[in-house]
Amino acid sequence: MQPLTSDIENRVAAGAPEIEVLLVEVVSGDTLRVFIDHPQGVTFAHCELVTELLGDYREQYAIEVSSPGEDRPLTKPQHFRRFLGQRAKVRLRDARDGHRSLTGELVGASEQEVTIAAGDGVVSIPYELIARSNLVPGD
Numbered sequence: 001m002q003p004l005t006s007d008i009e010n011r012v013a014a015g016a017p018e019i020e021v022l023l024v025e026v027v028s029g030d031t032l033r034v035f036i037d038h039p040q041g042v043t044f045a046h047c048e049l050v051t052e053l054l055g056d057y058r059e060q061y062a063i064e065v066s067s068p069g070e071d072r073p074l075t076k077p078q079h080f081r082r083f084l085g086q087r088a089k090v091r092l093r094d095a096r097d098g099h100r101s102l103t104g105e106l107v108g109a110s111e112q113e114v115t116i117a118a119g120d121g122v123v124s125i126p127y128e129l130i131a132r133s134n135l136v137p138g139d
Helices: 002-015 044-053 055-059 077-082
Strands: 020-027 031-037 062-066 087-096 099-109 113-118 121-126 130-135
Touching: 002 020, 002 044, 031 044, 044 055, 044 062, 055 062, 077 099, 087 113, 099 121
Parallel strands: 031 062
Antiparallel strands: 020 031, 087 099, 087 130, 099 113, 113 121
């Protein structure tokens, strides 16, 4: 998945540098889902532009481009730092300390790991162990 993600990030950076690719995932084998962000919010025009930039992928995939929404994905250290103090769910690649996923408050984020205050204490998780993570919308 990394080469696909890198190619998409590079295409969007070259064609629309103000748009950030947050997450790329292949869903059900034939749908390419791309979450994007923009400093002034994501518009339909932004989604349309990214879809056009990924036009040659349409032969292999149905393409869905959208804003991150309230449960936005967190994929980079700067994303975790931006949302310190908010709740997030982190799903792990390898179960560590008996957890497959943790939900708690983001309390720290370095270049190597994120720190979460979960129900059973404070846990630091190296980014390479994270399979997927996202904000948890407020109640």
